[in-house]
Amino acid sequence: MRRWNSLIITLGLAGSFGVAFAAGRLLRAPQPTTAISNTRATGTQVAELPAVTLPGNATDASPGATETQGFSLFETVYGLVRSQFVDNLPDKNKMAHGAVRAMLSSLDDPHSTFVESSSRQLMEQEGKGILNGIGAALTIRGVKQDGFTDFRVTVVAPIAGSPAAIAGLKPGDSVQKVDGRYVFGHSPLLAYNRILQRWQDRDVTDEEVEKVRKSTKARIENGMAYRDAELLLRGDRSAVKSDAAKEVAKKDRFTITVLRAGKSIDVPVSLTQTKVEPVSVQPVNASTVLLKIPFFGETAGKDVRAALAGSAGKNVIVDLRGNPGGDIEAGQSVAGVLAGPGAFCVEIGQKGARKTLKTTGNALKLGKVAVLTDRGTASVSEALALCMLERRQAPVVGQTTFGDGLLQGLYTLDDGSGFTLNVGTLAGKSRGWAGTGLVPTVAVPTSVAPAAVVTKAVQALGGGK
Amino acid sequence: MAGITPRRIIVIGAFLTTGLVLGFSQGALQPLKGKSSIDRNVATVMAMPTLFSERLTAAFRLPAASAGSPVALEPYETYLAVRDTIMTEYANPPKDAKANREWPNKLNNMAIKGMVASVGDIYTEYWTSDEFKKQMETTSGSFGGVGARLDVRDHKPLIVEPIPNSPAMAKGLMSGDLIRAVDGKSAVISPSQRLDDVIKRIKGEPGTKVRLTIERKGSKPFDVDLVRAIVTSPVVDSWMLDPANGIGYVKLDQFTEQADVQVAAAIAKLQTQGMKALVFDLRGNPGGLLTVARDLVSRFVAEGPVVWTKERQGGMVSLNVDSKRTIPALSSGSIPVVVLVNGSSASASEIVSGALQDANAAFIIGTRTYGKGLVQTILPLGDTGGAVKVTTQHYFTRDKHDINLKRDENGEPVGEKGGIRPDRVVPEDDKDLDAQRKIMREQPGNRKAAIPISKQVQAALAVLKEKLAGSPWPASEKDDLAKQDTGSKRETGE
Structure with a gap:
């Protein structure tokens, strides 16, 4: 194993599951906007903007557009390729996708990416708590390595009962291999090009270059980009690009190699559908109930309100x-049930612009609130935990949370495809948690049995016994 | 058009x-x-x-507008x-x-x-x-330059040979000369300065001047002033x-x-x-x-x-x-x-x-x-x-x-x-x-x-x-x- 100089520079959830999604985010683009519309992650409704027809000789007055005698550069090049290319062209949708893909890839942000229409449907299913892969929420973490940013598919939390949970995957595990094939987090060509530069400077011999070239080629041919690994583990088998990933996609079960605490561990996994457990309430003692929220699906607010209907006046351990x-809106409405109108969290967007996201709905009459966290508590969950701490002085009992503050937008295009965009970072009123996690007010080591943690929470609420 | x-x-x-x-x-x-x-x-x-x-x-023509299905995307x-x-x-536009x-x-x-x-x-x-x-x-x-084939020796640009009818030839640069500096700045090849970087400094608009500091066997390092010209390799x-x-x-x-x-x-x-x-x-x-x-x-x-x-x-x-x-x-x-x-x-x-x-x-x-x-x-x-x-x-x-x-x-x-x-x-x-x-x-x-x-x-x-x-x-x-x-x-x- 090589030793990395590791420094986490970005942090957030990949794909859709487990991501804080920006809801109701309408395009602010002036016009024309026919091609794009925005939807919520959990997306039952798609907010379509009115179609604007672009006149044939329209000019692009937006900043940065280069004009050539009344035509934008883009239109000019498009027209030239269409009229001059020697063979038939792909359909317009594919050419539009090419443009969108390239713009997004120039951001070099693993959380801003083009999404095929089949993948988008799968993401929307995930938004409802139905997973088709190994059944774990995944994120992409960027790690600085040899001067490159290496993007790694990282486990946030396995879902109860999923193949990932059965296999014992842990929050923080990063995927090194899938079915014995390398997963690379940056192009192996970057390192090769660096060697080529040195070759030109007579710094390395022809033989060394040839060795690196062969190993790079083998890596590329037998490996896959991190994006493909993520798609495989999420069960989005048809969207993978590399030959290696296509081979793996034919299998229902395979072994993955993950890096955990500096060690490589082989873990057998399978691809199957897992449904996230529903919101549930159970009594802890006469004055306290335990409210389990496994995931913020679009109905979480309604579900929590219904589940707590018979618990008036009681303390709630969340x-x-x-x-x-x-879904961040689901988080806003759960916070409404527990804390009533007011702030939920803060969204930090472009140039540090802060925007307070408010809770929705009125509070139920409840007693005190405590929160249980562990390393798999991420994103909207972290927002809710901090909101409860700030607004209900809730003790936070358990372990430091995952530390994901990414807010990702999911946008759809008229043909059913779409793209995700990193639109901001979530934080609390008093502090953030992105990259660091939220430190509990009552720390409980992982060695303590889950049921005993609940007892700690009861004690923290002053319930004695 | x-x-x-x-x-x-x-x-x-x-x-x-x-x-x-x-x-x-x-x-x-x-x-x-x-x-x-x-x-x-x-x-x-x-x-x-x-x-x-x-x-x-x-003749070049923009494609005629097509009727299109409701789901078709216009690339532009x-x-x-x-x-x-x-x-x-x-969230993260370029900061610079x-x-x-x-x-x-x-x-x-x-x-x-x-x-x-x-x-x-x-x-x-x-x-x-x-x-x-x-x-x-x-x-x-063709490009604007001094006209010399370069290689690298001892971490310095090496003149393999001057190109005929080039400024380098006219000024008597010779095969085997090492370039120590370009316009007074070190030309030593390092991880932060590649041969390409040095070549970029030597090249330039025809008519402009560049000074090369040359190391040649048997003599002290000396400067050569060259006027860049269009060089056809x-x-x-x-x-x-x-x-x-x-x-x-x-x-x-x-x-x-x-x-x-x-x-x-x-x-x-x-x-x-x-x-x-x-x-x-x-x-x-x-x-x-x-x-x-x-x-x-x-x-x-x-x-x-x-x-x-x-x-x-x-x-x-x-x-x-x-x-x-x-x-x-x-x-x-x-x-x-x-x-x-x-x-x-x-x-x-x-x-x-x-x-x-x-x-x-x-x-x-x-x-x-x-x-x-x-x-x-x-x-x-x-x-x-x-x-x-x-x-x-x-x-x-x-x-x-x-x-x-x-x-x-x-x-x-x-x-x-x-x-x-x-x-x-x-x-x-x-x-x-x-x-x-x-x-x-x-x-x-x-x-x-x-x-x-x-x-x-x-x-x-x-x-x-x-x-x-x-x-x-x-x-x-x-x-x-x-x-x-x-x-x-x-x-x-x-």
Whole structure:
């Protein structure tokens, strides 16, 4: 194994599951906007903007557009390729996708990416708590390595009962190999090009270059980009690009190699459908109930309100262990049930612009609130935990949380495809948690049995016994 | 005619460079060998050149608006909407002020590159104005500089030789001189200053001045002031390879604007030295200008087509020999010619070797060529833009053979094999090439050193000696496919 100089520079959830999604985010683009519309992650409704027809000779007055005698550069090049290319062209949708893909890839942000229409449907299913892969929320972490940023598929939390949970995957595990094939987090060509530069400077011999070239070629041919690994583990088998990933996609079960605490561990996994457990309430003692929220699906607010209907006046222990996040609107409405109108969290957007996201709905009459967290508590869950701490002085009991503050937008295009965009970072009023996690007010080591943690929470609420 | 300047340039080069990495393209992973890696000079170091010509302009029209289904995306509108979304919503726009100002342009350029890449042809691409300028420098073979072939020794730029008629030659720079500084700033090669960086500082607008600090054996370091000029790097190397038998050797590195004139001059010079036979080396030559390929074929063939081209619409059109250029001794066969090719001989090289083979004007030795039967046209986009290079034509050899080898987006061959198949297959394996590189390393100023030990050159000499002794050309192996495949496999070493 090589030793990395590791420094986490970005942090957030990949794909849709477990991501804090920006809801109701309408395009602010002036016009024309026919091609794009925005939807919520959990997306039952798609907010379509009115179609604007672009006149044939329209000019692009937006900043940065280069004009050539009345035509934008883009239109000019498009027209030239269409009229001059020697063979038939792909359809317009594919050419539009090419443009969108390239713009997004130039951001070099693993959380801003083009999404094929089949993948988008799968993401929307995930938003409802139905997973088709190994059944774990995944994120992409960027790690600085040899001067490159290496993007790694990282487990946030396995879902109860999923193949990932059965296999014993842990929050923080990063995927090194899938079915014995390398997963690379940056192009192996970057390192090769660096060697080529040195070759030109007579710094390395032809033989050394040839060795690196062969190993790079083998890596590329037998390996896959991190994006493909993520798609495989999420069960989005048809979207993978590399030959290696296509081979793996034919299998229902295979072994993955993950890096955990500096060690490589082989873990057998399978691809199958897992449904996230529903919100549930159970009594802890006469004055306290345990509210389990495994995931913020679109109906979480309504579900929590219904589940707590018979618990008036009682203390509530909110169990967010292993909850990787989800729809931020669902978080806002759960916070409304527990804390009433007011702030939920803060969204930090472009140039540090802060925007307070408010809770929705009125509070139920409840007693005190405590929160249970662990390393798999991420994103919207972290927002809720901090909101409870800030607004209900809730003790936070358990372990430091995952530390994901990414807010990702999911946008759809008219043909059913779409793209995700990193639109901001979530934080609390008093502090953030992105990259660091939220430190509990009552730390409980992982060695303590889950049921005993609940007892700690009861004690923290002053319930004695 | 939306902003399209009337000048169009046809390119049929084996371009593998692309500024856009959407996936993990393997195009850059070609082996060093056979890619003229042995030659290092200012103009061609690390460059993958091309082939060009003028053609009559066709009318350009924007596509008519189509009715479209409700789900169809218009690429332009989609680009605009997505770009605006990114610019207003994306959390981390570039922080640096300059990068931030350039951001809309960068997104614009990326969108165009992505849209063009979606066509699925690796030779069709969009260049920004900077990229375009660089490409033109490579394809014209001319640039503003001082005119010296460079290498590296002891971590300093080494002058391998000054180019004839250049400022470097005029000021007496010599083979073996080391450059210690450029304009007073260190020229020492380090991880933070590559040879490319030093070359950039030496190059510049013609008429401007540059001061080089030179280390030369036996004297103290001294300064030389040079005025930059347009330098045309020689693409031809030639000498009497076998004086005893009168066999001359001409090597062409790429088909720049000057290539035909330089080859003709080299042949004329060899003829005055009593040349009886010629080895014309196109190995590792990636192509260049189409019209120059035509001019060159005209030297060897007296009449008829050089190549046939076909656009998406329309029939085959021939490009014919320019008889004014024909060298009778070559076209009549009184000076027999062997052409050397390998897997890195592409486009214009294939047109020339294909035409000469079809016309029985030369005997081809080496390995199956690259297989690029496509012609690109470079369409400059006016002052503001760069250019778009579009594959506009298929081409076929003089006898209408299709030599194109389809390649996927990574540049890897798919489907039927193409290329020009030599009349005699002579592969060179890793060991042979390593031996040649070793000699080159040991004798950096001596370009001739490695040539005589090449098996392909040796085969050419043997065949030509037989021919001069009165034998006919040996039987051609071009239709022996099993043999052809062995040759190409060994060559790429995969």
